[in-house]
Amino acid sequence: MKMVFRWYGEGNDSVTLKQIKQIPGVEGLVWSLHDVPAGEEWPMDKILDYKRLADEHGFHLKVVESVNVHEDIKLGLPSRDKYIENYKRTIEKLAKVGVKVICYNFMPIFDWIRTDLFKEMEDGSTALFFDKAKIESMAAEDLVRNINENSAFTMPGWEPERLQRIAPLFEAYKNVSEEDLFNHLQYFLEQIIPVAEAHDIKMAIHPDDPPYSVFGLPRIVTNRDNIQRLLGLVDSPYNGITLCSGSLGANPGNDVAAMVREFAGRIPFAHIRNVKVYENGDFIETSHRSSDGTVDIADVVRAYHENGYTGFARPDHGRHIWDEQCRPGYGLYDRALGIMYLWGVWDALERVKEGRG
Numbered sequence: 001m002k003m004v005f006r007w008y009g010e011g012n013d014s015v016t017l018k019q020i021k022q023i024p025g026v027e028g029l030v031w032s033l034h035d036v037p038a039g040e041e042w043p044m045d046k047i048l049d050y051k052r053l054a055d056e057h058g059f060h061l062k063v064v065e066s067v068n069v070h071e072d073i074k075l076g077l078p079s080r081d082k083y084i085e086n087y088k089r090t091i092e093k094l095a096k097v098g099v100k101v102i103c104y105n106f107m108p109i110f111d112w113i114r115t116d117l118f119k120e121m122e123d124g125s126t127a128l129f130f131d132k133a134k135i136e137s138m139a140a141e142d143l144v145r146n147i148n149e150n151s152a153f154t155m156p157g158w159e160p161e162r163l164q165r166i167a168p169l170f171e172a173y174k175n176v177s178e179e180d181l182f183n184h185l186q187y188f189l190e191q192i193i194p195v196a197e198a199h200d201i202k203m204a205i206h207p208d209d210p211p212y213s214v215f216g217l218p219r220i221v222t223n224r225d226n227i228q229r230l231l232g233l234v235d236s237p238y239n240g241i242t243l244c245s246g247s248l249g250a251n252p253g254n255d256v257a258a259m260v261r262e263f264a265g266r267i268p269f270a271h272i273r274n275v276k277v278y279e280n281g282d283f284i285e286t287s288h289r290s291s292d293g294t295v296d297i298a299d300v301v302r303a304y305h306e307n308g309y310t311g312f313a314r315p316d317h318g319r320h321i322w323d324e325q326c327r328p329g330y331g332l333y334d335r336a337l338g339i340m341y342l343w344g345v346w347d348a349l350e351r352v353k354e355g356r357g
């Protein structure tokens, strides 16, 4: 397990590289060029600027999250081909700075959905929260306004310019079924995977968050059967998944540890976090500890360990604790605690394996 940490870039993150450096075992940054719109080719000079900064602090840049997929690709429009070409060019450039994994997603319009960014928990900390009944009675535009007004940062996936087009996008998706979305993903993968393979970069699709349809939009990366199907669309080790325990875990019907055991060889990147799911379908992002949430994170780590996992992992999100002012879900403190929990479980399993338990 190679530990990495998501960082939004200079002037775009409350956490500093010096702080990340002091978290035990973090070897690389999970990064992106957040100011490049989806569909555009990434400029090499900006990639090299990032590389210089990472080098100065002794981090590698092997994991990119995300190179966003243009909506026209997801919609299967004729204009998709030019955006797919741009995507290929970006893959080629990323290979030049040693990138090995590209995390991406195929969710229509929204990357992830929550109703509250800072929901207070019993201990006084706050966390990202999803109120299912509220979502079902809410207009998508209101949610967008809510998210943008309640965060000091521009949220990836919720960029204002993209969201100005929300009504026409909903209209465009009206006739796109889940089968269509699978077909559009296949079209994308058939063109992208050979390029990724030639440059030794693994494509790792992120599950839908939450893993079910919201606002009537189609969603396909939601459960074991669909993951098996998408891995078969192009049956190559370069067509992989970012197994996100928190996203998939928001549906208690998903057995995350079982998915790790089944798909281990196709998981170049692991997002590990816990989530507490309530009877009514609401969920909140808790600490990593198994006993604090619905997902048995210790067993998830054990599943990776059993499979001799050598891929990348990051503590996906964290709560906001100790009065930290930070991006929703992306503070320093709770993610650092999460890393220590993951290492604690991992190291204990190593001891047992070596007969030193």
Ligand SMILES: [Mn+2]
Binding pocket: 206, 244, 246, 247, 271, 316
């Ligand atoms: Mn995730």
